[in-house]
Amino acid sequence: xxxxxxxxxxxxxxxxxxxxxxxxxxxxxxxxxxxxxxxxxxxxxxxxxxxxxxxxxxxxxxxxxxxxxxxxxxxxxxxxxxxxxxxxxxxxxxxxxxxxxxxxxxxxxxxxxxxxxxxxxxxxxxxxxxxxxxxxxxxxxxxxxxxxxxxxxxxxxxxxxxxxxxxxxxxxxxxxxxxxxxxxxxxxxxxxxxxxxxxxxxxxxxxxxxxxxxxxxxxxxxxxxxxxxxxxxxxxxxxxxxxxxxxxxxxxxxxxxxxxxxxxxxxxxxxxxxxxxxxxxxxxxxxxxxxxxxxxxxxxxxxxxxxxxxxxxxxxxxxxxxxxxxxxxxxxxxxxxxxxxxxxxxxxxxxxxxxxxxxxxxxxxxxxxxxxxxxxxxxxxxxxxxxxxxxxxxxxxxxxxxxxxxxxxxxxxxxxxxxxxxxxxxxxxxxxxxxxxxxxxxxxxxxxxxxxxxxxxxxxxxxxxxxxxxxxxxxxxxxxxxxxxxxxxxxxxxxxxxxxxxxxxxxxxxxxxxxxxxxxxxxxxxxxxxxxxxxxxxxxxxxxxxxxxxxxxxxxxxxxxxxxxxxxxxxxxxxxxxxxxxxxxxxxxxxxxxxxxxxxxxxxxxxxxxxxxxxxxxxxxxxxxxxxxxxxxxxxxxxxxxxxxxxxxxxxxxxxxxxxxxxxxxxxxxxxxxxxxxxxxxxxxxxxxxxxxxxxxxxxxxxxxxxxxxxxxxxxxxxxxxxxxxxxxxxxxxxxxxxxxxxxxxxxxxxx
Numbered sequence: 001x002x003x004x005x006x007x008x009x010x011x012x013x014x015x016x017x018x019x020x021x022x023x024x025x026x027x028x029x030x031x032x033x034x035x036x037x038x039x040x041x042x043x044x045x046x047x048x049x050x051x052x053x054x055x056x057x058x059x060x061x062x063x064x065x066x067x068x069x070x071x072x073x074x075x076x077x078x079x080x081x082x083x084x085x086x087x088x089x090x091x092x093x094x095x096x097x098x099x100x101x102x103x104x105x106x107x108x109x110x111x112x113x114x115x116x117x118x119x120x121x122x123x124x125x126x127x128x129x130x131x132x133x134x135x136x137x138x139x140x141x142x143x144x145x146x147x148x149x150x151x152x153x154x155x156x157x158x159x160x161x162x163x164x165x166x167x168x169x170x171x172x173x174x175x176x177x178x179x180x181x182x183x184x185x186x187x188x189x190x191x192x193x194x195x196x197x198x199x200x201x202x203x204x205x206x207x208x209x210x211x212x213x214x215x216x217x218x219x220x221x222x223x224x225x226x227x228x229x230x231x232x233x234x235x236x237x238x239x240x241x242x243x244x245x246x247x248x249x250x251x252x253x254x255x256x257x258x259x260x261x262x263x264x265x266x267x268x269x270x271x272x273x274x275x276x277x278x279x280x281x282x283x284x285x286x287x288x289x290x291x292x293x294x295x296x297x298x299x300x301x302x303x304x305x306x307x308x309x310x311x312x313x314x315x316x317x318x319x320x321x322x323x324x325x326x327x328x329x330x331x332x333x334x335x336x337x338x339x340x341x342x343x344x345x346x347x348x349x350x351x352x353x354x355x356x357x358x359x360x361x362x363x364x365x366x367x368x369x370x371x372x373x374x375x376x377x378x379x380x381x382x383x384x385x386x387x388x389x390x391x392x393x394x395x396x397x398x399x400x401x402x403x404x405x406x407x408x409x410x411x412x413x414x415x416x417x418x419x420x421x422x423x424x425x426x427x428x429x430x431x432x433x434x435x436x437x438x439x440x441x442x443x444x445x446x447x448x449x450x451x452x453x454x455x456x457x458x459x460x461x462x463x464x465x466x467x468x469x470x471x472x473x474x475x476x477x478x479x480x481x482x483x484x485x486x487x488x489x490x491x492x493x494x495x496x497x498x499x500x501x502x503x504x505x506x507x508x509x510x511x512x513x514x515x516x517x518x519x520x521x522x523x524x525x526x527x528x529x530x531x532x533x534x535x536x537x538x539x540x541x542x543x544x545x546x547x548x549x550x551x552x553x554x555x556x557x558x559x560x561x562x563x564x565x566x567x568x569x570x571x572x573x574x575x576x577x578x579x580x581x582x583x584x585x586x587x588x589x590x591x592x593x594x595x596x597x598x599x600x601x602x603x604x605x606x607x608x609x610x611x612x613x614x615x616x617x618x619x620x621x622x623x624x625x626x627x628x629x630x631x632x633x634x635x636x637x638x639x640x641x642x643x644x645x646x647x648x649x650x651x652x653x654x655x656x657x658x659x660x661x662x663x664x665x666x667x668x669x670x671x672x673x674x675x676x677x678x679x680x681x682x683x684x685x686x687x688x689x690x691x692x693x694x695x696x697x698x699x700x701x702x703x704x705x706x707x708x709x710x711x712x713x714x715x716x717x718x719x720x721x722x723x724x725x726x727x728x729x730x731x732x733x734x735x736x737x738x739x740x741x742x743x744x745x746x747x748x749x750x751x752x
Contacts, residue, residue: 027179035178040358041162042169049079065127101187115269136165144369167355183335186218194474223261223482237348240334248326259302274324285501321491371452383418388435500545500563511537513587518568538637542592552585553634555627557616589637598641603629604691609674628673642699650696651678656739658723659731676728696744
């Protein structure tokens with residue numbers, strides 16, 4: 001039996017309409033009642049309720065603090081029915097002097113640290129009260145300055161906004177993420193903001209450029225340096241959005257670099273960890289030691305000890321700014337709820353103008369409230385004076401009449417309030433001196449009323465009053481700027497080769513394309529361990545902070561940082577795992593050196609040229625085509641060129657023909673086929689009967705070694721005549737038994 005669903009009396013609504021309304025309601029709640037601040041007092045609802053609840057608990061600056069749990073309990077029980085942890089975190093933020101430029105809460109106990117802002121103690125352990133600065137938010141609260149609304153359960157009222165005497169939003173800044181909107185307002189210096197407000201009061205049409213003569217830029221509680229160009233700061237103030245660059249401040253003491261202040265919301269511990277990680281990974285050889293000497297006197301003191309006095313400290317710090325949190329960006333996005341209750345973006349002029357509008361309205365309400373009090377008091381004093389002038393008759397009426405109030409009102413033409421005040425007089429106040437006191441109070445109140453009325457009627461007087469109050473508060477709570485504004489060049493990370501210690505190494509390449517790096521230049525590459533079926537092919541000597549380059553059989557060159565090659569204690573790693581050579585290509589040689597070092601590149605067809613290592617560099621894994629090799633041919637092992645001495649080029653073919661000629665006969669090229677080194681007949685080359693097998697550069701102070709199997713023959717410079725000639729000749733035949741040459745090497749004279 002099928003059951004039917006009874007929907008009688010149930011409201012039905014399309015799902016699309018319901019979800020749209022629910023999402024919009026939630027969005028507006030997040031925007032208006034949680035994430036975005038109100039421009040008047042610069043506070044979010046939870047912050048406002050915390051400050052108001054603390055004032056109601058009597059936790060002003062001069063009073064004894066109470067447990068934070070007491071405050072949180074009052075806030076969530078009376079005004080903010082949400083989680084206690086979220087409420088307490090909002091409270092902690094207002095107490096941290098490294099988070100707020102002008103803290104609103106004075107906390108006692110553990111309220112977190114710059115290294116770990118979330119390390120604060122539980123609310124049952126900490127105590128708190130308001131700071132003197134909080135008085136600027138609350139002092140006018142009882143003077144009729146703001147509207148009140150019922151709390152969440154309607155049992156009491158709470159202020160819609162606090163009557164801030166200063167633009168707290170701009171002074172302390174704020175961050176918040178709503179639905180579709182976010183806000184990021186940086187903190188500023190009170191003295192600068194006060195000066196800008198006074199200028200704006202006197203010049204309502206002031207521009208951003210004019211205000212920036214007073215407000216130089218944001219002022220963060222932890223100091224540091226604001227290194228954004230002035231034009232960028234001006235653009236941010238003009239549009240209300242942009243990005244600022246903050247940098248740590250440092251000084252040099254006894255050769256050490258001492259970081260004295262950090263960018264906003266950056267942990268010193270995190271910075272030390274980032275630097276230490278680079279040191280462990282051997283990517284920061286310039287730094288020898290790292291210490292944290294921070295204490296109560298110096299909240300931030302990070303000491304970086306360079307390895308030697310020759311280290312360029314500015315260059316080192318530029319690298320650290322680029323690679324650690326010593327420099328960070330701060331987003332600015334001034335989305336704020338305006339006086340009409342609508343969220344919108346503000347620029348600097350709009351924000352200050354809107355706040356002055358709020359302040360003007362608040363001051364007017366305060367003056368009107370005071371004027372009403374004065375007027376009401378004068379009205380009562382007029383009635384009391386009538387009573388004192390007719391004291392005997394008044395007493396007689398009170399004694400005789402059952403209902404004296406209407407009689408008094410009729411006899412002396414008094415109002416109900418005046419008659420009630422007369423009836424409430426104490427006998428002790430019936431002395432003659434009271435008449436003099438009343439007249440004196442009347443004179444004072446009349447003078448005050450006259451002043452209040454003049455101020456309310458005069459725009460100039462009102463402006464002067466607002467300016468004086470701003471200056472008074474700036475004098476009470478203002479301080480010096482903490483964040484220096486300095487235009488600096490963008491931080492540059494050091495080149496990878498600068499971050500590696502410079503040590504002598506030998507790059508070894510095996511016949512099957514396995515590469516490794518051994519420390520030192522006195523390495524016997526032939527004696528190293530090789531995989532089964534593999535053996536030594538080539539070696540190149542250089543330094544660990546240089547780039548190692550490899551050439552394959554097609555004439556393509558590949559480069560890699562030498563210090564990243566595996567140690568020679570192992571058997572190396574295949575270069576095919578690092579690069580992407582063409583199909584069928586094999587690696588034929590290794591090179592290493594400075595960019596201006598030179599090397600001889602040659603193909604087995606007998607052609608070659610002198611190349612500069614800097615021209616061979618590439619980051620492309622597919623390599624760079626440098627040497628043009630004939631179809632089916634192969635590159636031979638490159639030969640390094642000695643600087644500043646006369647050199648001979650030695651080239652030997654597979655049938656044992658050796659030719660030595662002056663190196664000046666070869667061109668220097670960036671790429672190409674090159675010139676003929678030794679004459680190998682085309683028919684023999686194409687038939688595979690003869691090809692070039694090795695080349696070497698022999699300096700004037702060196703000898704040539706010919707390697708044939710395990711035997712080595714040395715040819716001295718003076719003994720080169722049988723093989724010496726011009727480039728592209730056939731060369732001389734080596735002695736029988738030496739014509740199967742594996743490689744040529746050049747060695748110093750004393751090594752032969």
